[in-house]
Amino acid sequence: MGKEITARAQDYSQWYLDLVKKADLAENSDVRGCMVIKPYGFSIWEKMQQGLDKMFKDTGHVNAYFPLFVPKSFLAKEASHVEGFAKECAIVTHYRLKNAEDGSGIMVDPDAKLEEELIVRPTSETVIWNSYKKWIQSYRDLPLLINQWANVVRWEMRTRLFLRTTEFLWQEGHTAHETAKEAKDETLQMLNVYADFAENFMALPVYKGKKTESEKFPGAVDTYCIEGIMQDGKALQCGTSHFLGQNFAKAFDVQFAGRDGKLDHVWGTSWGVSTRLMGALIMAHSDDDGLIVPPRLAPIHVVIVPIFKTDEEYEQITKVANQVKKDLQEKGYSVKYDNRNTHKPGFKFAEYEMRGVPVRITIGPRDLASGAVEVARRDTKEKASMKLEELVSQIPVLLEDIQKSIYQKALAFREQMTTHVDSYDDFKKVLDTKGGFVLAHWDGTTETETKIKDETKATIRCIPLEGSMEKGKCVVTGKPSEQRVLFARAY
RNA sequence: CGGGGUGUAGCACAGCCCGGCUAGUGCGCUACGUUCGGGACGUAGAGGUCGGAGGUUCAAAUCCUCUCACCCCGACCA
Numbered sequence: 001m002g003k004e005i006t007a008r009a010q011d012y013s014q015w016y017l018d019l020v021k022k023a024d025l026a027e028n029s030d031v032r033g034c035m036v037i038k039p040y041g042f043s044i045w046e047k048m049q050q051g052l053d054k055m056f057k058d059t060g061h062v063n064a065y066f067p068l069f070v071p072k073s074f075l076a077k078e079a080s081h082v083e084g085f086a087k088e089c090a091i092v093t094h095y096r097l098k099n100a101e102d103g104s105g106i107m108v109d110p111d112a113k114l115e116e117e118l119i120v121r122p123t124s125e126t127v128i129w130n131s132y133k134k135w136i137q138s139y140r141d142l143p144l145l146i147n148q149w150a151n152v153v154r155w156e157m158r159t160r161l162f163l164r165t166t167e168f169l170w171q172e173g174h175t176a177h178e179t180a181k182e183a184k185d186e187t188l189q190m191l192n193v194y195a196d197f198a199e200n201f202m203a204l205p206v207y208k209g210k211k212t213e214s215e216k217f218p219g220a221v222d223t224y225c226i227e228g229i230m231q232d233g234k235a236l237q238c239g240t241s242h243f244l245g246q247n248f249a250k251a252f253d254v255q256f257a258g259r260d261g262k263l264d265h266v267w268g269t270s271w272g273v274s275t276r277l278m279g280a281l282i283m284a285h286s287d288d289d290g291l292i293v294p295p296r297l298a299p300i301h302v303v304i305v306p307i308f309k310t311d312e313e314y315e316q317i318t319k320v321a322n323q324v325k326k327d328l329q330e331k332g333y334s335v336k337y338d339n340r341n342t343h344k345p346g347f348k349f350a351e352y353e354m355r356g357v358p359v360r361i362t363i364g365p366r367d368l369a370s371g372a373v374e375v376a377r378r379d380t381k382e383k384a385s386m387k388l389e390e391l392v393s394q395i396p397v398l399l400e401d402i403q404k405s406i407y408q409k410a411l412a413f414r415e416q417m418t419t420h421v422d423s424y425d426d427f428k429k430v431l432d433t434k435g436g437f438v439l440a441h442w443d444g445t446t447e448t449e450t451k452i453k454d455e456t457k458a459t460i461r462c463i464p465l466e467g468s469m470e471k472g473k474c475v476v477t478g479k480p481s482e483q484r485v486l487f488a489r490a491y
Numbered sequence: 492c493g494g495g496g497u498g499u500a501g502c503a504c505a506g507c508c509c510g511g512c513u514a515g516u517g518c519g520c521u522a523c524g525u526u527c528g529g530g531a532c533g534u535a536g537a538g539g540u541c542g543g544a545g546g547u548u549c550a551a552a553u554c555c556u557c558u559c560a561c562c563c564c565g566a567c568c569a
Contacts, residue, residue: 004530028561028562032560084568123569157566157567158564163569170569237569239569272569273569276569305528344530345530347531348530491569
């Protein structure tokens with residue numbers, strides 16, 4: 001009672017909000033535009049961090065931490081960068097409060113005005129390149145491969161939990177290299193890391209591609225991205241990787257002595273994913289009963305629910321449950337035995353389904369008698385009977401199967417929702433009736449891109465790096481096109 | 492920044508137009524009992540300066556003025 005969520009078919013965005021709340025992932029804070037990530041939601045984010053962090057380390061990166069505050073003068077050094085972020089910066093102007101003279105509370109002390117205002121970082125390129133200037137003198141100092149886990153602030157007008165909040169959590173990698181090629185390779189390497197993560201951990205197939213001139217990161221030479229599709233047919237950018245050229249090196253005068261003894265500016269990259277991935281995870285897989293979490297990101301892999309009436313039954317069941325729990329934990333799985341006596345089994349079933357726990361084991365008197373238990377999988381809601389002695393060997397197999405099956409379902413959906421079109425009429429028709437990704441030819445101009453965006457609300461999500469590269473004619477102007485590009489209405 | 496809306500118990504809301512006894516309902520919460528293989532039920536409780544300030548009135552959640560806050564819809568963004 002009172003736990004149901006709005007059906008997807010009825011109101012997708014309400015479904016999303018209900019789910020975030022009922023699955024206990026996050027809630028709106030009284031601080032405008034900011035969210036409170038609740039323990040269960042945060043534990044999923046931690047699993048994401050762990051997976052990504054290992055992949056960063058495995059590719060030679062190290063973690064560090066740079067300041068939250070960016071002096072205004074830093075931000076101003078790279079022209080297109082400052083222009084891109086100027087409209088959404090939070091600014092610290094004072095450093096002290098005092099009691100109001102009329103007794104009405106506290107006020108900003110006008111005498112404590114900062115000499116130079118500090119910007120709360122919307123991203124850290126400038127602060128980091130300011131350090132790199134001091135750290136890099138020679139080609140021997142390169143490459144510099146650093147990542148940081150941090151919060152950033154972008155003063156958005158409209159926010160949605162996880163998808164767009166004023167403050168969000170992310171990681172940002174910032175690297176410096178000796179040659180353009182090395183930096184470009186790094187950019188693509190990290191793009192591939194993100195794509196692997198999305199597919200193997202999040203079970204979310206993504207398209208990899210390059211952003212158009214108008215969609216790229218302010219300050220970058222090239223921006224690459226991974227794009228996923230949500231169940232309502234809208235696209236979501238899930239990660240970006242930028243080739244910065246020498247833009248920040250020049251802005252911050254970061255030069256190194258090369259092997260030939262000559263000075264040159266270093267080549268940079270930056271790349272990031274954020275708590276927006278939580279939004280992607282939710283919208284890609286979940287259903288009207290709640291969250292569906294792929295096992296590799298699930299904070300709890302298996303929940304055991306006891307069913308009992310008497311104390312004797314409870315004791316017998318608990319003995320078995322604790323053994324199962326111990327055995328599975330020894331194999332590296334996270335298991336919860338929910339022995340609360342304050343909630344009924346049916347309530348617990350619904351609760352763990354809402355939270356997307358991949359596997360539920362139910363143990364009751366009947367099971368003790370038969371030596372088998374009921375095992376239910378969250379993704380398909382199928383139930384099966386499994387012999388007690390087989391649990392330890394079969395649960396891992398089941399979890400692996402769930403991981404794959406969630407991915408396969410998402411992949412099939414994406415394939416079904418990716419449409420090739422060859423005329424502007426079809427383009428509009430597909431967007432209005434079916435949605436999803438549209439692969440169409442485009443003449444490569446910003447004018448055409450803008451026209452399409454104004455008329456259809458669809459944007460070029462990316463110029464795909466893979467897939468058929470056949471030439472054709474722009475669906476709007478008929479001018480020649482080198483390859484199809486990926487359009488969609490997006491979050 | 493434009494347009495629309497809402498502030499009443501922890502949450503969701505009714506009451507307001509047409510002022511009048513002790514401000515209600517559902518969920519949640521507490522206690523006890525019966526329940527327990529798909530979101531239990533009964534009984535008894537706790538919980539409110541009706542967003543704030545001022546005004547009209549014998550009397551204001553309700554009418555008037557001001558103010559604050561938040562939410563939703565449009566142009567920008569991970």
